[in-house]
Amino acid sequence: MARRCVEASGVSDTQAAVQRILDRGLSGPAAGSLQLIGTPLGNLGDLSLRVIETLGHLDRLYCEDTRTTSALLTMLGLRLELRSLTDHNEAKRRPEILEALASGGRLGLVSEAGLPLVSDPGEGLVQAVIRAGHPVSVVPGPSAPSLALLGSGLPMTPHLFAGFPPRKPGPLARYFDEVLGPWTTIFFESPKRVEGLLDALAQRVAPSCELVVARELTKQFENYHRGCGAAPPRGPFKGECVVLVGPVEGRGSEPDDLAARVEVLVAAGLSPKSICKVLKGLAPKNQIYSLALNRS
Numbered sequence: 001m002a003r004r005c006v007e008a009s010g011v012s013d014t015q016a017a018v019q020r021i022l023d024r025g026l027s028g029p030a031a032g033s034l035q036l037i038g039t040p041l042g043n044l045g046d047l048s049l050r051v052i053e054t055l056g057h058l059d060r061l062y063c064e065d066t067r068t069t070s071a072l073l074t075m076l077g078l079r080l081e082l083r084s085l086t087d088h089n090e091a092k093r094r095p096e097i098l099e100a101l102a103s104g105g106r107l108g109l110v111s112e113a114g115l116p117l118v119s120d121p122g123e124g125l126v127q128a129v130i131r132a133g134h135p136v137s138v139v140p141g142p143s144a145p146s147l148a149l150l151g152s153g154l155p156m157t158p159h160l161f162a163g164f165p166p167r168k169p170g171p172l173a174r175y176f177d178e179v180l181g182p183w184t185t186i187f188f189e190s191p192k193r194v195e196g197l198l199d200a201l202a203q204r205v206a207p208s209c210e211l212v213v214a215r216e217l218t219k220q221f222e223n224y225h226r227g228c229g230a231a232p233p234r235g236p237f238k239g240e241c242v243v244l245v246g247p248v249e250g251r252g253s254e255p256d257d258l259a260a261r262v263e264v265l266v267a268a269g270l271s272p273k274s275i276c277k278v279l280k281g282l283a284p285k286n287q288i289y290s291l292a293l294n295r296s
Helices: 013-022 049-055 066-076 090-102 123-131 144-152 169-179 194-204 258-267 272-278 285-295
Strands: 034-037 060-063 082-084 107-110 136-139 159-163 184-189 210-215 223-228 241-245
Touching: 034 049, 034 123, 049 066, 049 136, 060 066, 060 090, 066 082, 090 107, 090 123, 123 136, 144 184, 144 210, 144 241, 159 169, 169 194, 169 285, 184 194, 194 210, 194 241, 194 285, 258 272, 258 285, 272 285
Parallel strands: 034 107, 034 136, 060 082, 060 107, 159 184
Antiparallel strands: 184 241, 210 223, 210 241
16 A cells, blocks of 8 residues: 555655654545545645545555656655556556456546546546445545636526537537526636637627636636626636636527528528528527527
8 A cells, every 4th residue: 555655764844744644543445445536726735634544545546647646646755556547548447447446455536636527537437336336435625616616706506517618619509508507607628718618608698697717726826807798708818727607598489480490491501600691680690590500
């Protein structure tokens, strides 16, 4: 286990503190269990005593990025078997993980930052572990969607975490149909694409709908950029970003035959832009355009 590998002498203050935590002799993870471990988003002060205690009792740790996780373990003075678990190799890793758990192994899973499974690999693995009858425990840590929601000032309940949105306009419009509603919607997005997402949202939501970009959460330059549909937040946006959308009012009822008319025009080969021109005045342009995209 990792706790046996902490340096005995010449350690840093951090490593000495870790040794004291491990020396308390608290019970570690149960044999044959999978631990889902939250790690800091960028501020090491958010690393909890329980996380350190759990890491110190693991037999093996699976992680999204071995370099990032290795640096964290080195800082703590822990040496522990690391194996990668990504979207590309998760299915291949499952048999070895289930076998190790069946043999009583104490295994952990971390993401690059924050809580595992939140737009990160591992969901299928956890389902497989549960089906096999092995215990799964969550060791809490910071979670970007929750922190962003708390600091945004937008309604807490209800809210929906929508992950990373599609990049192409058509799928993005359909995704908006699914996830926007009378609740706060939370997206992850690359800083390079945040402004494009905000522009697309501005075309979709009411002018008064609140839009917030939470940037660099827990870090030195943490900031909240606030705006609305009529005046979306503007960057520059750098670092990790979370985009939040306030409750979206219902779009109102469609004319009974609007959807049918759009269907006919799509079947005739017209583009969404052309369909908007043909049906001008029957409904808001954004509504017609969205219907056309969804049926293209």
